[in-house]
Amino acid sequence: MKFTRRSLLQAMGxxxxxxxxxxxxxxxxVVSAVERIDPTDAWEGRGTPDEEVFPLGVASGxxxxxxxxxxxxxxxxxxxxxxxxxxxxxxxxxVGSFPVEVVDGFVHHVVTELDADLPLAFQFKTAEDEFxxxxxxxxxxxxxxxxxxxxxxxxxxxxxxxxxxxxxxxxARGPLDVMLWVGDxxxxxxxxxxxxxxxxxxxxxxxxxxxxxxTACASLCTWDDHEVNNNWDPTILPEELVANARQVFFEMSxxxxxxxxxxxxxxxxxxxxxxxxxLECRGERNPDTGMYISSEQFQWLVDGVxxxxxxxxxxxxxxxxxxxxxxxxxxxxxxxxxxxYPVQRQALLDAISGVSGTFFVSGDFHHCxxxxxxxxxPSAKLLEFxxxxxxxxxxxxxxxxxxxxxxxxxxxxxxxxxxxxxxDGTGKIEWIxxxxxxxxxxxxxxxxxxxxxxxxxxxxxxPV
Numbered sequence: 490m491k492f493t494r495r496s497l498l499q500a501m502g503x504x505x506x507x508x509x510x511x512x513x514x515x516x517x518x519v520v521s522a523v524e525r526i527d528p529t530d531a532w533e534g535r536g537t538p539d540e541e542v543f544p545l546g547v548a549s550g551x552x553x554x555x556x557x558x559x560x561x562x563x564x565x566x567x568x569x570x571x572x573x574x575x576x577x578x579x580x581x582x583x584v585g586s587f588p589v590e591v592v593d594g595f596v597h598h599v600v601t602e603l604d605a606d607l608p609l610a611f612q613f614k615t616a617e618d619e620f621x622x623x624x625x626x627x628x629x630x631x632x633x634x635x636x637x638x639x640x641x642x643x644x645x646x647x648x649x650x651x652x653x654x655x656x657x658x659x660x661a662r663g664p665l666d667v668m669l670w671v672g673d674x675x676x677x678x679x680x681x682x683x684x685x686x687x688x689x690x691x692x693x694x695x696x697x698x699x700x701x702x703x704t705a706c707a708s709l710c711t712w713d714d715h716e717v718n719n720n721w722d723p724t725i726l727p728e729e730l731v732a733n734a735r736q737v738f739f740e741m742s743x744x745x746x747x748x749x750x751x752x753x754x755x756x757x758x759x760x761x762x763x764x765x766x767x768l769e770c771r772g773e774r775n776p777d778t779g780m781y782i783s784s785e786q787f788q789w790l791v792d793g794v795x796x797x798x799x800x801x802x803x804x805x806x807x808x809x810x811x812x813x814x815x816x817x818x819x820x821x822x823x824x825x826x827x828x829x830y831p832v833q834r835q836a837l838l839d840a841i842s843g844v845s846g847t848f849f850v851s852g853d854f855h856h857c858x859x860x861x862x863x864x865x866x867p868s869a870k871l872l873e874f875x876x877x878x879x880x881x882x883x884x885x886x887x888x889x890x891x892x893x894x895x896x897x898x899x900x901x902x903x904x905x906x907x908x909x910x911x912x913d914g915t916g917k918i919e920w921i922x923x924x925x926x927x928x929x930x931x932x933x934x935x936x937x938x939x940x941x942x943x944x945x946x947x948x949x950x951x952p953v
Contacts, residue, residue, distance in 0.1 A: 525636045527664045528576040532610035536620035543621035545694045548703035550743030554605040554629045560743035561596045567616040576608035595740045605631035624704045630760030635912040638759045642876040643905035644671035644852025650880030653698025654923040655905040665706040671852040672713025672807030686737035710742045713807040762912040763801035770807045781830035791840045801910045802847040809851040811860045811873045842867040846935035849873040856887020856901045864895035870937035876906040
């Protein structure tokens with residue numbers, strides 16, 4: 490797409506609020522969604538939180554149908570245990586108390602032998618009866634399970650908008666199964682040592698926005714550039730600096746590090762409803778060979794998407810894959826995204842464009858957008874949602890992007906998102922402003938059709 494005078498005028502507000510794109514819901518539902526049980530009461534825990542002993546709260550991540558990883562940061566040198574409770578038959582019931590290993594002040598403990606689709610609560614404590622906050626999580630659906638999966642998502646949390654109120658608003662909307670941290674979760678640019686990176690992460694996680702979401706549900710995390718350095722190139726940046734950043738990313742995130750490999754790309758499946766593919770779009774790219782991701786990650790992704798038995802295939806993609814306007818190519822910025830690696834990009838699109846229910850959730854561009862990956866052709870059925878930014882400087886191009894053909898809605902505003910995916914082949918996304926207002930919502934189906942698109946400007950006036 491190229492900007493024209495007409496498209497710019499349309500993007501600046503000549504379309505009425507509440508515009509709709511298409512009116513056809515999913516014509517062939519797969520199966521009716523199953524109602525799932527959520528706790529009706531908070532778990533009281535075992536004691537009052539001590540913010541000095543557990544300064545960054547708690548989190549959980551990388552759930553399966555029978556396990557979940559529990560995380561915290563502690564200043565204590567004593568033995569640490571974690572108490573886990575499960576919501577069963579309208580009450581919280583103890584699962585058990587488990588000793589955990591502390592490595593350099595961090596806990597990454599996997600609780601196993603759990604039931605599928607099980608709401609959980611947990612709290613860490615020291616031998617001196619000092620307690621963390623209470624956190625909540627949930628195992629995934631069983632392999633043949635069905636139901637609506639509720640997903641939060643955001644990106645680009647620069648400190649200039651701390652304490653990131655849109656994150657708190659997303660958490661306040663109700664239960665989530667999982668939170669997607671799409672990249673640029675922390676702006677650690679300029680860091681060099683492990684201590685430098687830890688300091689930036691601690692400052693971010695010690696905000697109400699992060700605490701609200703990290704304690705509310707399980708997380709799936711990837712990184713982008715600012716967790717290391719702006720627009721970093723792994724073929725140029727010193728290996729020691731990247732290793733320091735990677736170490737702290739794994740320390741500060743509720744994700745495992747199997748056998749110390751440092752591999753970030755992985756998938757999590759919620760029964761027959763959705764399989765989530767988390768990409769690593771920074772540390773494997775090589776401009777000299779034209780590889781945006783490694784051949785191993787590429788083949789894993791293609792095989793996973795094309796062979797998945799889930800209705801939805803959600804690809805967490807830190808930098809957008811959509812065909813962007815020429816205005817986004819200044820200063821060779823196209824070389825920093827999929828479009829700068831056209832052979833591998835096209836190979837991926839050729840492989841997955843015919844797979845129903847496939848879409849991308851992305852960040853990086855500092856604006857929120859509902860787009861088709863291409864304006865026409867097979868890839869026009871692939872949707873891409875740019876979620877966030879929760880806090881970065883805003884990109885004014887986001888307010889000029891809408892063309893009603895490929896870019897169905899776009900805005901330069903701080904926000905986070907909620908996505909509901911049903912196993913009947915329908916979904917809904919909402920972009921939620923710092924104030925808690927929904928300033929864009931849209932329904933979509935497995936065929937890439939968008940309907941019931943409604944939006945207003947963040948201040949409640951006409952669209953921007």
